[in-house]
Amino acid sequence: MRKFTQIDGLVAPLDRANVDTDAIIPKQFLKSIKRSGFGPNAFDEWRYLDHGEPGMDNAKRAPNPDFVLNQPRYQGASILLTRENFGCGSSREHAPWALEDYGFRALIGPSFADIFFNNCFKNGLLPIRLPASEVEALFALVQATPGFKLRIDLDAQTVTRPDGKALRFEVDAFRKYCLLNGFDDIGLTLRHADKIRDFEARRRIEQPWLFA
Amino acid sequence: MPKTLYDKLWEDHVVHVEEDGTALLYIDRHLVHEVTSPQAFEGLRLAGRKPWRVSSIVATADHNTPTDHWDEGIKDPISRQQVETLDANIHESGALAYFPFRDLRQGIVHVIGPENGATLPGMTVVCGDSHTSTHGAFACLAHGIGTSEVEHVLATQCLLQKKSKAMLVKVDGALGRGVSAKDLALALIGRIGTAGGTGYAIEFGGSTIRALSMEGRMTLCNMAIEAGARVGFIAVDDTTINYLKGRAFAPLGDNWDRAVAHWRTLVSDAGARFDAVVEVDARSILPQVTWGTSPEMVTDVKGRVPAPEDFADPVKREGVERALQYMGLTPRTPIDRIAVDKVFIGSCTNSRIEDLRAAAAIAKGRRKADNVKLVLVVPGSGLVKRQAEAEGLDKIFIAAGFEWREPGCSMCLAMNADRLEPGERCASTSNRNFEGRQGNGGRTHLVSPAMAATAAIAGHFADVRELI
Numbered sequence A: 001m002r003k004f005t006q007i008d009g010l011v012a013p014l015d016r017a018n019v020d021t022d023a024i025i026p027k028q029f030l031k032s033i034k035r036s037g038f039g040p041n042a043f044d045e046w047r048y049l050d051h052g053e054p055g056m057d058n059a060k061r062a063p064n065p066d067f068v069l070n071q072p073r074y075q076g077a078s079i080l081l082t083r084e085n086f087g088c089g090s091s092r093e094h095a096p097w098a099l100e101d102y103g104f105r106a107l108i109g110p111s112f113a114d115i116f117f118n119n120c121f122k123n124g125l126l127p128i129r130l131p132a133s134e135v136e137a138l139f140a141l142v143q144a145t146p147g148f149k150l151r152i153d154l155d156a157q158t159v160t161r162p163d164g165k166a167l168r169f170e171v172d173a174f175r176k177y178c179l180l181n182g183f184d185d186i187g188l189t190l191r192h193a194d195k196i197r198d199f200e201a202r203r204r205i206e207q208p209w210l211f212a
Numbered sequence B: 001m002p003k004t005l006y007d008k009l010w011e012d013h014v015v016h017v018e019e020d021g022t023a024l025l026y027i028d029r030h031l032v033h034e035v036t037s038p039q040a041f042e043g044l045r046l047a048g049r050k051p052w053r054v055s056s057i058v059a060t061a062d063h064n065t066p067t068d069h070w071d072e073g074i075k076d077p078i079s080r081q082q083v084e085t086l087d088a089n090i091h092e093s094g095a096l097a098y099f100p101f102r103d104l105r106q107g108i109v110h111v112i113g114p115e116n117g118a119t120l121p122g123m124t125v126v127c128g129d130s131h132t133s134t135h136g137a138f139a140c141l142a143h144g145i146g147t148s149e150v151e152h153v154l155a156t157q158c159l160l161q162k163k164s165k166a167m168l169v170k171v172d173g174a175l176g177r178g179v180s181a182k183d184l185a186l187a188l189i190g191r192i193g194t195a196g197g198t199g200y201a202i203e204f205g206g207s208t209i210r211a212l213s214m215e216g217r218m219t220l221c222n223m224a225i226e227a228g229a230r231v232g233f234i235a236v237d238d239t240t241i242n243y244l245k246g247r248a249f250a251p252l253g254d255n256w257d258r259a260v261a262h263w264r265t266l267v268s269d270a271g272a273r274f275d276a277v278v279e280v281d282a283r284s285i286l287p288q289v290t291w292g293t294s295p296e297m298v299t300d301v302k303g304r305v306p307a308p309e310d311f312a313d314p315v316k317r318e319g320v321e322r323a324l325q326y327m328g329l330t331p332r333t334p335i336d337r338i339a340v341d342k343v344f345i346g347s348c349t350n351s352r353i354e355d356l357r358a359a360a361a362i363a364k365g366r367r368k369a370d371n372v373k374l375v376l377v378v379p380g381s382g383l384v385k386r387q388a389e390a391e392g393l394d395k396i397f398i399a400a401g402f403e404w405r406e407p408g409c410s411m412c413l414a415m416n417a418d419r420l421e422p423g424e425r426c427a428s429t430s431n432r433n434f435e436g437r438q439g440n441g442g443r444t445h446l447v448s449p450a451m452a453a454t455a456a457i458a459g460h461f462a463d464v465r466e467l468i
């Protein structure tokens, strides 16, 4: 997994609540058996004028000029500013894969759906929860300021605005540790292999019907 | 100290706790399907790892499989490749059970687990699918997980989790005639919102829940995720135990007695503390119909589509405006004046035998309206299908002009050929009405099976209570 320490990133605003995972990556793209290449189809139905299917040459499709991420000023954005309950819906990890492949490294919003939030951390994508009032203020700043950037420092747990105001965010210590170091969960968990084996052996005796 | 059912299920599975409270939970049952597993098996292979305990795995192909012409195989080459990849992966790893495409017991992953007794009380159940919460009906801690977690569970038999807060949704009173668990679920989501349960594990309790069948309980727990909760569950009682007795993977003899004794403890203790309690009066619930593009955008069949100006919050107002535009609806339209083009009866929410019986009771001796182009009835599994056919439900549906199909997810998410065309309006018993969920540009209204059948007969939404 890619490490996340600090980024200085261009911010793109997606001013909608309840953006669901079907919107982030429509289901027709879930048929892939790969983990990469979903970026060109992130937000597919909003982003292009035609209907997207796997195997199409996305470079030849007409972009929807009304979709915010298509505006020239947001090209190259690595931070997505969102509204509440972002990532609701299915458990598809294709959603963070698509956002990461698109070029996002961090998401900022007042709240995220549970499973999506969790999936982000497994893919080097940092979802940051900030109070609704701070998010509101950021939306106003982004819209008013072309080239608006934020600095995100995971170690210090801060989002710093261009005017120097630093907003602190919370993150679980364990998730932070994994993300800062780019550790993969499986390797870390397997350090406890003996404990898992002991637990399993005990369970086999106490509740044998679970092991039929 | 008195414990909640959640405390008990949690504590029974903790292998290890990190300093910040992140726990390693042992996983008893791992359900696997074709869409979210290929990358996990691939990751395992690349790292040179083997599955930890293959006897925890129950697998099936459901999301991509067609619901007709099974003899012709899967025509879409990309879907076929995904299903064949699952075949190869399970063939290589092994499993407790695999119900491949065309198997008699194939079906939607959340239907086949319980009906085969592979979902047992007190288990942790995971699956790369958010509606895994369904299995909570059996007092399981059942999580939907992402593909990295599928790989993690395959490799370690554990899942990293932080404990949620506990919410009790207490429902009392009898559900009215024609009102089902689906209406209860939708009414609840309408009330607390799709983020109302975020950060919580929901226990459903109260006299209404006790009176529900296992099918109804599964419908309700299935929708817990639409209320924002990762898990939803219900304590064990006689209904749970009677349902499980004699199922294929349920314990036998001595083991059965020991298991039942343990299962009986899977209830919240008297006086257990919850972080939040929501009380619902079941008698106040009427048949529900969603009007928007989120399950919380719901009202009852006697209601009307709202107007954006009813909402003070600007983000909400804009959301409503956008939803109405997408759904092609005019504010204040009475729900029962909205005509439908297609009807879908199926999905892990409502494709079990009781659901089909409820729909058939309405369809019996009637015909679908002429304006309704297609009524799809898709049983949740091969076993449900055979049971329905043994009861003659298929004949009722066919006589009513409905289509009787092979099991699978079908038009719940439209990954196969069953889908809405742009602008088509559908009464659907599934769980999500998001934009494009049932096909690009399709308009989904979530309802119960009886309400879906009623819409098929009337040609528009109508009050099921007038047909029973």
Ligand code: SF4
Residues within 6 Å of the ligand: B062, B063, B108, B109, B110, B129, B131, B347, B348, B349, B408, B409, B412, B413, B430, B431
């Ligand atoms: S029926 Fe729908 S919600 Fe259920 S598992 Fe299949 S796709 Fe997911």
